[in-house]
Amino acid sequence: MIMETDTILLDVNNLRKHFLIQKGLLRKVRGSVKAVDDVTFALRKGETLALVGESGCGKTTTARLIMRAIRPTSGEVVFHLPARDVKIHELPERELRAFRKHMQLIFQDPFSSLNPRMNILETIGEPLLVNRVASGKQLEDRVCELMELVNLNSKYLRRYPHAFSGGQRQRIGIARALALNPELVVADEPVSALDVSVQAQILNLLKDLQERLDLTYLFISHDLAVVEFISTRVAVMYVGQIVELTATRGLLERPRHPYTEALLAAVPRIGGKGSRKKFYLGGEVADPANPPAGCYFHPRCRYAEEICRTQAAPLREIQPGHCVRCHLAEQLKLEGV
DSSP: OOOOGGGEEEEEEEEEEEEEEEETTTTEEEEEEEEEEEEEEEEETTOEEEEEOSTTSSHHHHHHHHTTSSOOSEEEEEEEOSSOEEEGGGOOHHHHHHHGGGEEEEOSOTTTTSOTTSOHHHHHHHHHHHTTSOOHHHHHHHHHHHHHHTTOOGGGTTOOGGGSOHHHHHHHHHHHHHTTOOSEEEEESTTTTSOHHHHHHHHHHHHHHHHHHTOEEEEEESOHHHHHHHOSEEEEEETTEEEEEEEHHHHHHSOOSHHHHHHHHTSOOOSOSSOOOOOOOOSOOOOTTSOOSSOTTGGGOTTOOHHHHHSOOOOEEEETTEEEOOTTTTTOOOOOO
């Protein structure tokens, strides 16, 4: 997809991660699991791009590759700074550690992501200490500032995680992620472990922080209602591949890939005018260690034709800003919400 270069913060090109399958006493390689298989997208500065799909489709692995928590098998991850372009996939370990201040992660589980033996001053202040940004009174002042930023009272500075609720712990996690003023924040299902009412508070906080601090989010979720509320664009993943990428409103109103239509059909709906056809996907999710020939989705697709069974579909732009991995995208009339 063509985008103006000066607005792009992150470029991901043909990203792949194949985990080797080793068996036997000698650990011989018997195959590989294609966890991420040819993922390409660009992330504009100041936007929220949501990665959605079923569990196991490669969303979190894609995020881990972007953060260089794991090395990609192939492909590029390029971070555009004002002064230079940084190829994250090629950075040596020492430079990578220093560069990580530009991109931070908000974890899914606010309970296990905090060290129970560290108080809040130590937890939020750790990135500042490790990167030698602040210490002593300066560090304490910065942590108090961050706590106020996420609507936590700084008088709780020396309390431990067990004294806080789930929503408060997630606010602590967000404050820790913002400690080094990153340009990119990767949020890995940050509200899925929270009550619905608390989810709304955290989502509103994330939107407010984005406006105040000019943040860019890569937001991972399986909840389309959450995605609709927070995202600018959506990338739908299936078996390690992006099958549709477009603006959020366009995807919800007129999906162009059969898998996207199936995801939208599964969204619970209360009241509303008109009727929506109900259908269920047959079969099982394709095995990433042994994906089918042609389109990975064709064994479950009710629209599949012979070309779908024999030829892999590339991710192509069918209209400005709308990319789809489907041979029949122009022909199908799919139902949105």
